[in-house]
Amino acid sequence: MASATLYSQRDPMLKKRDDFEDILEERRKSSDLKYALRCYAPVLYKGLTPCKANMLKNMVLQSDNVKYVINQVSLESGEALDIVHEEASVILEEMAHRLQISTVRFFAYALTKAFKTIFQHICVNMDGIQRLQQAIQEHPVVLLPSHRSYMDFLLMSYILYTYDLALPVIAAGMDFMGMKIIGEMLRMSGAFFIRRSFGGDKLYWAVFSEYVKTMLRNGFAPIEFFLEGTRSRTCKSLTPKTGLLNIVMEPFFKGEVFDVHLVPVSISYERILEETLYARELLGVPKPKESTSGLLKARRILSENYGSIHVYFGQPVSVRSLAQGTINRSKYTLVPRHLPRKPMEETQSFVNDTAYRIVRLQEDSMVLKPWVLMASLLLQNLEGLELSVLTEQTLWLRGLAQCYGAFMDWPDHAPAAKVVSSSLALHKGLVCVSEGWVSLVVGEPQVPMTAEEALFNRAVSVLSCASYRNQVLHVFIRPAILAVAMHNADSSKKDEVYNCFSFLYTMFSNEFILCPGDTVQDFDEACYLLVKSGAVQTLQQGIVGTDRSQPILSFLKGLLDSFLQGYQLVCRFLREEASDGLTEKQYVPAVRSFAVKLILAGNLRCYEVLSSDMQKNALAALLRTGAVRKVKIADQVTLKVNKMALNSFEDTLGGHLPTQKAVLARL
Amino acid sequence: MASNSNSSERQRIAQQRLRIIAGHLQKHEDGESGLIATECKAEAAGSNGANKGTMPKKRQEVMKWNGWGYSDSKFLFNKKGQAEFTGKRYRLSGMILPSLQEWFENTFGASVKQHKSPATPALNPGALPPPNLNAAFLKDLKATGIPFSHEADDRVFRAHGHCLHEIFALREGRGFQRVPDTVVWPNCHNDVVKIVEMACKHNVCVIPYGGGTSVTGALECPPNETRSIVSLDTSQMNHILWLDEKNLVARIEAGIIGQDLERLLNERGYCTGHEPDSMEFSSLGGWVATRASGMKKNIYGNIEDLVVHMKVVTPRGVFEKSCQGPRMSTGPDIHHFILGSEGTLGVVTEVTMKIRPIPEYQKYGSVVFPNFEAGVACLREVAKQRCAPASIRLMDNEQFQFGHALKPQVSSIFTNFVEGLKKFYITKFKGFDPHQLCVATLLFEGDRERVLQHEKQVYDIAAKFGGLAAGEDNGQRGYILTFVIAYLRDLGLEYYVVAESFETSVPWDRVLDLCRNVKERITRECKERGVQFQPLTSCRVTQTYDAGACVYFYFAFNYRGLADPVRTYEQVEHAARDEILSNGGSLSHHHGVGKLRKEWMKESISDVGLGMLKSVKDQLNSERPKWLHSFQVSRPCVSRNVQAECLSTTQQCIRLHLTHCKNRCQ
Numbered sequence A: 001m002a003s004a005t006l007y008s009q010r011d012p013m014l015k016k017r018d019d020f021e022d023i024l025e026e027r028r029k030s031s032d033l034k035y036a037l038r039c040y041a042p043v044l045y046k047g048l049t050p051c052k053a054n055m056l057k058n059m060v061l062q063s064d065n066v067k068y069v070i071n072q073v074s075l076e077s078g079e080a081l082d083i084v085h086e087e088a089s090v091i092l093e094e095m096a097h098r099l100q101i102s103t104v105r106f107f108a109y110a111l112t113k114a115f116k117t118i119f120q121h122i123c124v125n126m127d128g129i130q131r132l133q134q135a136i137q138e139h140p141v142v143l144l145p146s147h148r149s150y151m152d153f154l155l156m157s158y159i160l161y162t163y164d165l166a167l168p169v170i171a172a173g174m175d176f177m178g179m180k181i182i183g184e185m186l187r188m189s190g191a192f193f194i195r196r197s198f199g200g201d202k203l204y205w206a207v208f209s210e211y212v213k214t215m216l217r218n219g220f221a222p223i224e225f226f227l228e229g230t231r232s233r234t235c236k237s238l239t240p241k242t243g244l245l246n247i248v249m250e251p252f253f254k255g256e257v258f259d260v261h262l263v264p265v266s267i268s269y270e271r272i273l274e275e276t277l278y279a280r281e282l283l284g285v286p287k288p289k290e291s292t293s294g295l296l297k298a299r300r301i302l303s304e305n306y307g308s309i310h311v312y313f314g315q316p317v318s319v320r321s322l323a324q325g326t327i328n329r330s331k332y333t334l335v336p337r338h339l340p341r342k343p344m345e346e347t348q349s350f351v352n353d354t355a356y357r358i359v360r361l362q363e364d365s366m367v368l369k370p371w372v373l374m375a376s377l378l379l380q381n382l383e384g385l386e387l388s389v390l391t392e393q394t395l396w397l398r399g400l401a402q403c404y405g406a407f408m409d410w411p412d413h414a415p416a417a418k419v420v421s422s423s424l425a426l427h428k429g430l431v432c433v434s435e436g437w438v439s440l441v442v443g444e445p446q447v448p449m450t451a452e453e454a455l456f457n458r459a460v461s462v463l464s465c466a467s468y469r470n471q472v473l474h475v476f477i478r479p480a481i482l483a484v485a486m487h488n489a490d491s492s493k494k495d496e497v498y499n500c501f502s503f504l505y506t507m508f509s510n511e512f513i514l515c516p517g518d519t520v521q522d523f524d525e526a527c528y529l530l531v532k533s534g535a536v537q538t539l540q541q542g543i544v545g546t547d548r549s550q551p552i553l554s555f556l557k558g559l560l561d562s563f564l565q566g567y568q569l570v571c572r573f574l575r576e577e578a579s580d581g582l583t584e585k586q587y588v589p590a591v592r593s594f595a596v597k598l599i600l601a602g603n604l605r606c607y608e609v610l611s612s613d614m615q616k617n618a619l620a621a622l623l624r625t626g627a628v629r630k631v632k633i634a635d636q637v638t639l640k641v642n643k644m645a646l647n648s649f650e651d652t653l654g655g656h657l658p659t660q661k662a663v664l665a666r667l
Numbered sequence B: 001m002a003s004n005s006n007s008s009e010r011q012r013i014a015q016q017r018l019r020i021i022a023g024h025l026q027k028h029e030d031g032e033s034g035l036i037a038t039e040c041k042a043e044a045a046g047s048n049g050a051n052k053g054t055m056p057k058k059r060q061e062v063m064k065w066n067g068w069g070y071s072d073s074k075f076l077f078n079k080k081g082q083a084e085f086t087g088k089r090y091r092l093s094g095m096i097l098p099s100l101q102e103w104f105e106n107t108f109g110a111s112v113k114q115h116k117s118p119a120t121p122a123l124n125p126g127a128l129p130p131p132n133l134n135a136a137f138l139k140d141l142k143a144t145g146i147p148f149s150h151e152a153d154d155r156v157f158r159a160h161g162h163c164l165h166e167i168f169a170l171r172e173g174r175g176f177q178r179v180p181d182t183v184v185w186p187n188c189h190n191d192v193v194k195i196v197e198m199a200c201k202h203n204v205c206v207i208p209y210g211g212g213t214s215v216t217g218a219l220e221c222p223p224n225e226t227r228s229i230v231s232l233d234t235s236q237m238n239h240i241l242w243l244d245e246k247n248l249v250a251r252i253e254a255g256i257i258g259q260d261l262e263r264l265l266n267e268r269g270y271c272t273g274h275e276p277d278s279m280e281f282s283s284l285g286g287w288v289a290t291r292a293s294g295m296k297k298n299i300y301g302n303i304e305d306l307v308v309h310m311k312v313v314t315p316r317g318v319f320e321k322s323c324q325g326p327r328m329s330t331g332p333d334i335h336h337f338i339l340g341s342e343g344t345l346g347v348v349t350e351v352t353m354k355i356r357p358i359p360e361y362q363k364y365g366s367v368v369f370p371n372f373e374a375g376v377a378c379l380r381e382v383a384k385q386r387c388a389p390a391s392i393r394l395m396d397n398e399q400f401q402f403g404h405a406l407k408p409q410v411s412s413i414f415t416n417f418v419e420g421l422k423k424f425y426i427t428k429f430k431g432f433d434p435h436q437l438c439v440a441t442l443l444f445e446g447d448r449e450r451v452l453q454h455e456k457q458v459y460d461i462a463a464k465f466g467g468l469a470a471g472e473d474n475g476q477r478g479y480i481l482t483f484v485i486a487y488l489r490d491l492g493l494e495y496y497v498v499a500e501s502f503e504t505s506v507p508w509d510r511v512l513d514l515c516r517n518v519k520e521r522i523t524r525e526c527k528e529r530g531v532q533f534q535p536l537t538s539c540r541v542t543q544t545y546d547a548g549a550c551v552y553f554y555f556a557f558n559y560r561g562l563a564d565p566v567r568t569y570e571q572v573e574h575a576a577r578d579e580i581l582s583n584g585g586s587l588s589h590h591h592g593v594g595k596l597r598k599e600w601m602k603e604s605i606s607d608v609g610l611g612m613l614k615s616v617k618d619q620l621n622s623e624r625p626k627w628l629h630s631f632q633v634s635r636p637c638v639s640r641n642v643q644a645e646c647l648s649t650t651q652q653c654i655r656l657h658l659t660h661c662k663n664r665c666q
C-alpha cells in the first residue's frame, strides 16, 4: 500500500529513479501556436463532466456548512441574513477561480516562448505523469509541489496541460491580487485567492473551506497548494502549514469520499529566477510589492540562462492507508457533518505528521545539480578555493551525497573538470574564477562604498550561495546533527550523544524539516548513514569515529556551523540587549544591527546570521522552548527573556557544558 | 367496518390473504393445527406427534442438510445450460430462467460448463465425534418423557445457522469441530422449565434453537466446550394458545415459524404483519432473541413493537410481567433485556403478540429512478412525510440488472413484466442510463380507497425526484423473488462463487456515502487479497425510519484460484464492517451480533454499556453460593470465541454470544 511505498522511498537504494523527459525538446521542434491551440481533452475523475465556475459558487453558497455559518454570524452580529449572505458571496467572488481554457492557451503560448529562451530543459518524470493520470481518475487528487519560485504554479499547470491532464485549481496568496492584470489572468488559469490571515473570521473560513471541499468531493479538478505556505526564500523546505491539508483530508475523515490522494511534487531549479532578490529580502531590503510592473521588470531575466528545471511527480500517497489504525473515523459520525468543528487532537497530529512526511518526500526527490555541492564547499571556505581542490572535493562530496541517498543530476560521461567549470559558468553572477582560484563574487568594487555597504554586498553573495547549499541540506541534516552531537557530547556513550542530538534536533526544528515526534527514528537514521559512509562505528559502548571519519565529520559539522553561530548570536543578543521592552517588531532589525556591529568589529565572521529567516527561526525555537515569552503590553507584543535559559542554550550550542542543567532537562 | 363484517366476508379476505402471502409457500394439507388453549398440549394430546406444524422433528426430511430451504427446491443449470428452479412450492418453481446463465458467467467470470465445485453428497456420520453424554441428565430427561435424539444428522443440523462459513463447511464435508450432543424437543413451556432445571442440576449447556436461520454464528457450539451440549429445539411449541379479538393480541408459543403463524392467523382473519425474509423458517422465539425486523414494519412495527408480553425460562426461574398493559413506566423495560439477547439469558417460551385484521386491499407498485442518488432522496422524502407504504425498498443498479437475469421464460406475471418493461424502455425510459437507473418496489396495504390515495401521494413524491411509476407487476415480482433469492447462494457455491449478505442502519445523510464507500472497500479488499475476479457488490435500502434507513448489502465473488476462500471472504466482510462503522453505520440493524460481530461490541455500546449487560447476567448468577462464585470466576473460558457462561447456582449454561465475558473469563 501507499504507506509502505512511502517508507520504501526513504531508503534511497530502493528508490527507482524514473526517466525524465524534456518537454521543451518537442516545443523547440514544432509550432508554439499549434501547441497552444491543440485539442485539450483531459481525463477526469470517474468520467465526470466538468462544471462551470458559477455552478460551483452556487453549490458552495447553498451548502449546509456555509448556510449554517451565515445563520450563526447573523445571529451573533445582528446583521440581517441576506447581508451576511451577500458578504459570503463577496468573499467567494474575491476567492474563486475562473478557469478558462483560452487563458490557459494564452499562457501555454507565452510560457513556451519564455521557457525556451531562459531554460535549457524542463524535465518531467514520465512514470509520475502516468501515475498521476491514473490517480486523477480514481480519487480526488491533491497536488503538493515544493515552492521556490513564482514560476511554480504556472509551471505545474503548463506541464499538466502538456500531458493532457486535468488542470488544477491552485490556492494562491492574496498578494498576487495586487497585480491587477496578472492576478486576473492567474485566476483565469485556475488560481483561487486566499487571504494571508483570517484568524477569527468564521464566515471567511467557512466559505473558503467549503469551496475547497466542494471541488475536492466532486472531483472537479485536482487541488493544488503549497504545504510550505509561501515561497521559501532560502531554498530550504519550510515547516509545513497544516490548515489546508486538514481541509482536504476532512472529506475523507467524514466519509464523503473514499480516499484522497496526495501527490508530492518536487520542483528543482538549477538557477532560481529570484535568487538575488531573495537574498536582499532576507537582509531587510524591503520586498518589492508584488506589482505587475515589478514582475515585468523581470524581463531582464529573459536575457539570462537559468539552466534546467526538474519536476518530479511523486508516488500518490493514499490518505486512507496513512490513516489506517490512526484515525477512528467513526468519531466523526456523532455530529452532523456540516457543523464546523476544531479538528480533534489525534487528527491534528495525524495531519501534522502527514505534512512532514510529504515535505520529506518532496525533499527526497529534489534533483540536485553539482553546483549545490560546490556551493556547500565554498561556504565553508569563504576566502576561496583552488579550482583543482574544489573539483576534487566536489567529486568526493558527490560520493558522500549519493551514499546518503541524494538524487543527483550529474552529467554522464563528462570529465569532472568540465562539470565544475560549466557549473561555475552558469553561476557566474555568484562566483568568479581568477588564476585558478575560485571565490564568491563581492559586489562591484569600482563603486565607492561604506564598510557597511560592503558588508551587505558580501552578505548578498553569501546568502545567494547559501540558497544553493540549502538545497542539499536535507541529504546531510541528520548525519550533520549527529556529527555535531558527537563533537559536543561528553563521551561517546550512545545516550549522551543522543541527548545532544535531541537538544539540537529540538532547537533546529523550525530551521529544518525535523518532525517533532521523529527524534528517535531520525537518530537511528543518522547513525545508519554515518556508519554506511564509514564515518563512524556504533559499538556496544558507543558511537565512535573511524579513520575515515575526519573529512566527513568535519564537513558535516561545517555545514551546521553558521546555524550554530547564528543561534548563539541570537541568544547572546537577547541576553544582552533585550532586557526590557524589546518589541517583536523591533527584533529583526535589532539583531541585524547587533550582528553588523560584531562583524564590522571583526568579532563575528558569520554572514548568514544577517538573514531574517534564521533570526526568526531562532526566535521561534526560543519561544517554543520557553526561553523567551511574548507579552502583550497595550498594542505591543514585547519579548520577555529568561537569561539563564538563554545562557545555557548558548553554551550548549557552542559545545560547552551548559551552566544550567535544569533548563536543558526540560527540552 | 372490519369488526362487523360477516364471517363469509372474513373468509373471503382470509382466502385472498392466504393466496397473496403464502401463495409461494408450501401447500398445507393440515386440518388439525387449530388453536389450542390448554396448558401444555403435550399433555393434552399425548406425548408424541401431536403438533403438526410445517417443521417436523426430523427437519432434514424436508430441508436441505447443507444449504438453504426445502430439499425439493433449488436452482440448477440443466443440460442445456439453462437455469431452472425445481419443485412446486414457489411461483418460480418449475420455470426456466434463460438469462441467468449469461448473467452469472459474465458477472462472476464463472463457467457453468467447466468449473464446478460440487458439494459432498451426504453427511458422513462417521466423521462426527460421538456425543458427549451426561448420564445423570439423560436419566432425568428420559423420566420426563420429553422427546430427544442423539442421532448424527439431528445433531449436525442444529450445529449451525446460515453463515457462509457454516454452509461451506457442510458442503465440503468438513463439518464442525463441535456439535450438540443431544437434541430435545419440548412440547410446551413446562417442558422447557424442566429441561432448564435439569441442565442446571447436571451442569449441561443449553442452546435454544428456533428456525436455525441465524446469520451471525450464534448457533455454533464453542469448539472446546467440555460439558454436554443440549440443543433445545422449539419447533414443537408451535401453537397459538389463544386469540383475544377485543385487544387484538394473541398468545403464541415461541417455536412457531413465521409461515405457520401467518397461516393460522389468516384462517381467523388476522395477521401479525411481521414478515422477515426468512419467515418461512424462522421462529417467533428467534425473532425475539435477535430483534428481528419484518419488511412491513412501517405499518406493523418491528418485533419489539409487536411484543406485548413474554414468558422466559432463565436459570434463575421463569420471568414475566404481571400484566399486559400496552405501555408501562416501570423502570427500564425488562423485555428489552431479552429482545436481542441471542439465547444468552434464557429461553423464550410464550409471547403475546399484537395482531391485526387482514388488510382489505393490497397493491404492489414500483418506481424507476434515473440513479440511486435520486432514489435515496425520494425515500428520504417519503420518510420525512411519514407516508412510507407497508414496504418500500430501493435496489441499486446491480440488483436491477440481476432482477432481469431472473426473468423466467413463461409465466403470466413475468411475461407481462417483460413486455411491460419493453414498452417502458421504448416509451418512457429514454434518457435513463440503463447502467445507472434503479428501482424501488412498493407494497401498499389498507382499505382500498386509502391505498389508492396513499399510492398517489408516494408516486407524486417520486415524480419530484425524477422517478417514473413502473407498474404493479414489477413490484410484485420483486417481493416474490425475496423468498427464492436465498436459494441462489447454493447455486453459486456449485460453481466457485461464494456469496453473503449483511446489513446496517445509518442516518439519512450518510446513506449514499456509506453505500459507495462500502462497495468500493469490498472491491479493493478483494483485489488486495488476491481474488482473481471482480466481485459483485450491490445494496438496497430496505427500511426507512424518521432518522435513517436500513441498508442491505449483497456481496459475491468467484473464488477460483484462492486457497482458502472462506477466510478471504471473512477478511473482506470484516473490512466491510469496519468501513460501515467508520461511515456512521450500526453494527447491525436486525441480524444481531452473534460470534461474527462480537469483537465490535465494546466499540459499539461502550465499556459502560457492556458492563450494564454483564450485570444483568450477573443478576441471574447471584444465587450462586460464594464459594461457587469464585470458582466460576477463575474457571477458564470455554472458548475465546464463544462465551459460554454459567448462569445459575447449579451452573446450567446458557450461551452468551456477546463479548462481555471475554475479559472476565481469561
Ligand SMILES: Cc1cc2nc3c(=O)[nH]c(=O)nc-3n(C[C@H](O)[C@H](O)[C@H](O)COP(=O)(O)OP(=O)(O)OC[C@H]3O[C@@H](n4cnc5c(N)ncnc54)[C@H](O)[C@@H]3O)c2cc1C
Binding pocket: B161, B162, B207, B208, B209, B210, B211, B212, B213, B214, B215, B218, B219, B234, B254, B255, B275, B276, B277, B278, B281, B282, B283, B284, B285, B286, B287, B288, B289, B290, B291, B292, B293, B294, B295, B342, B343, B344, B346, B347, B348, B349, B486, B590, B591, B592
Ligand atoms: C435468507 C434469510 C433471510 C433473513 N431475513 C431476515 C429479515 O428479513 N429480518 C430479520 O430480522 N432477520 C432475517 N434473517 C435472520 C434470521 O432469520 C433472524 O435472525 C431470525 O430472527 C432468527 O430466527 P430463528 O428462529 O431462525 O432463530 P435461530 O437461528 O434458531 O436462533 C437465533 C438465535 O436466537 C436464539 N433463540 C432462538 N429461539 C430462541 C428462544 N425461543 N428463546 C431464546 N433464544 C432463542 C438462538 O439461540 C440463537 O442465538 C434472515 C436470515 C436468512 C438466512
